[in-house]
Amino acid sequence: MKQDKYTEKLTYSVRSMEQLTAAAWSMVIECPDVAAKAQPGQFVNLLPDGNFTLRRPISICGIDREQGTLRIVFEVRGKGTAALSQLRAGDTVNMLAPLGHGFTLPAKETRAILIGGGIGTPPMLPLAQYFGANAVVISGFRNQDAVILQADFAAAGAKTILCTDDGSAGRFGLVTLPLEEEIAAQKPGLICACGPLPMLRATAAIAKAEEIPCQVSLEERMGCGIGACLVCACRTVDPDGTEQYRHVCKNGPVFNAEEVQW
Amino acid sequence: MADLSVNICGIPFKNPIIPASGVFGYGREYEQYYELSRLGGIATKGTTGTKRTGNLPPRVAETPMGMLNSVGLQNPGIDAFIANELPHLLACDTVILANIAGSTAEECAEVAAKLDKTDVHMIELNISCPNVRQGGAAFGTSCTAASQVVAAVRKATSKPLVVKLSPNVTSITEIAKAVAAEGADAVSLINTLLGMRIDLRTRRPILHNNMGGFSGPAIFPVAVRMVWQVANAVDVPVIGMGGVMSGEDAAELMMAGASAVQVGTAIVQDPYAPLRIIDELNDWLDSNHIASAAELTGSVKPW
Structure with a gap:
């Protein structure tokens, strides 16, 4: 990595790295200046070491202002994310952050339904921590081997509903069925969602029909x-x-x- | 500290490093990182007669040592640019090159005429955008069409006129000679090379526009070659660009014949790239005991 005064501004230290599944990794980055500003729903843009031209945008999964750290959870999709997955505690990473417009949050007492699909699940964690017991997290994965973050959501105090496409863990089927059940049980004040486009489209359609504010990443x-x-x-x-x-x-x-x- | 100043068409630049059109918007996003007055100049996002929404996404793909883009000249139109963006840019204490484009020679001339009434320093006429169906590269790939559009724009403005050339031609020197003959005060090159990538899984081109403009360090040798050829073919100054990532790249492009250097893809990767490149160019000049950046222009000793 180049070391000049401009690159130094974007250079941060990896505090820890943990493999969550065959493809998903969790990275904690020491970045007090970024952590102080970061908001749920924002993202970081990481430049992998090597011959890469473009940065890799990854949503923020955890903001710890006391520790001065951010947590990101990402999936190895190609060569760039594969290179990022090789980083270990003590390595440095070139990061532009925090970027983007995040979630607009109502009062913590609002009943919020948080929908995550696959690697779209991580940005729901800061929201679950914010809404705590008022949050219902409905997350969907391909199968049991792809499931991530369920213990984190539970630790935040949220009700968790797990769905898999093949029924190998949690409920069999799409996240939209439990979403409709939860709306029927008690209409929420907010729905937030991140994941594959068909899931977002279906979630937005339900929210619109039920006249519930909905924010999508x-x-x-x-x-x-x-x-x-x-x-x-x-x-x-x-x-x-x-x-x-x-x-x-x-x-x-x-x-x-x-x-x-x- | 070397003298980094250069002069193009009578316009003084404090240094030869200019963010290229398209990567820098109208500058606002970069002001959160540094003062724009540190830049030699700014080539603004290509602006057309009326608002353009641009192409369907995906608009970008990574390639080995480079990238493809197909933004399609998304811009708010010249009136909005002059009203909302130009006053702010002109207050930034750097040279502003207003990059313009159009579907017809008349549209380009109309845009240039509107800019002629402003205090913008230079006009950069894009006859080489690969991402729009009409105009753009259609002008830049034929000597006749290039001559016609430059002649029309030349009549519309007395501002220093830079014409941005396409590399997607058989002979870039013929196009350069044609636009210089019609009164271009300078030429800038190279715009992106036309490229394409395909997603093996879906068999779909990654870009929704199928093809797009290829930029980044992979095209740098093509830029050096074409700048050298054009600098030897025309008497007007050449502004070089194409994959410049470092101060040494900038020095190399200047040796090939460039009077100044635009930086594009490096900024997409790192907002600080132009400042780093200015520092690196200065350091390279100092360590080689060269007093002035301008001395580099055309100083290559060809075999």
Whole structure:
């Protein structure tokens, strides 16, 4: 890694690294300046060591202001995330953070349903910690081997409902069924979701039908991460019906569901 | 401390490093990291006669030592640029190159005429965008079309006119000669190379536009070659760009014939890249006992 005064500004130390599943890793980064500012729903943009041109945007899974650390949980998807998974405690990482527009949080007493799909689950953890016992976390995974963070959600005091596509852990099927049950049991004041697009679309449709505020965290292939290069475009619709592109890195990653052109 | 100042078309630059059009927006996102006055200049996001929404995503793909993009000239249109962005940029104490594009020569001329009435320092006419169906590269890949659009824009403005050239041509020197003959005050090159990647699993091109502009360190040798060829073919100054990642890359492009250097992909990777490159260029000049950056321009000793 280059060591000049500019690169130093973006260089942070890895405090710990833990493998959660075959593909998912949890990294804690020492970054007091970033942790002091970071909000739930924001992301970090990491440049892997090696011949990589683009950074890898990863959502924030934990903010510890006392320790001055952030936690991220990511999945190895390609060569860049594979390189990041090789980092160990004491290594340094080049990070631009915190970035993006996070969740807009109502009072902690609000009943909130938090939906996570696969590697979209991690950004739900800071929300579960915020809402505590008022949160219901419904998370969906391909199968038992992909399940992550259930103990963390429980430790936050949230009610947890686990679903898998093949029924190998928790309930068999999609997250939308328990979502509808939880709404029927007691209408929440907020739904937050992050995960695959079909899951977000279905969640947004239910929220709209039930007239429940819904915030979704979106994903798109990203460039600069700060809103300048305009590559991570997301189709949105203004209240007056005007369609336009907004950008996941700056206007998002968290959008109000009704802003998104599904 | 070497003298980093350069002069292009009578416009003084405090240093030769300029964020390239497209990666830097209108500068606002970068002000949270440093003062824009530290930059030699800023080439602003390509701006057209009316607002453009840009291409469908995905708009970016990583490649070995580079990237592809297909933003498609998303911009708010020239009137919004002049009203909302230009006053702020002109207060930043750096040279502003307003990058413009259009679907027709008339649109380009109309945009240039509007800028002519402002205090913008230079106009950079993009005849080489690979990501829009009309205009863009269609102008930049034929001498006749390039001549026509430059002639139209030349009539519309007395501002120093830089014409940004496409590398996706058989002979970039012929295009450079054609635009210089029509009154271009300088040329900038290279815009991105047309490229494509395919997702093996879905058999879909990664970019929704199928093809896109290839940039980054992988294209640097092409940039050096084309800057050298063009600098030897025309009498107007050349602003070089294409995969510059370090101060040494900037020095190399200047030796090939560039009077100043634009930086694009390096900024997508690291917002501080232009400042680091300015420092590295200064350090390289100092350690090689070269008093002035301007001495580098065209100083290559070809075999």
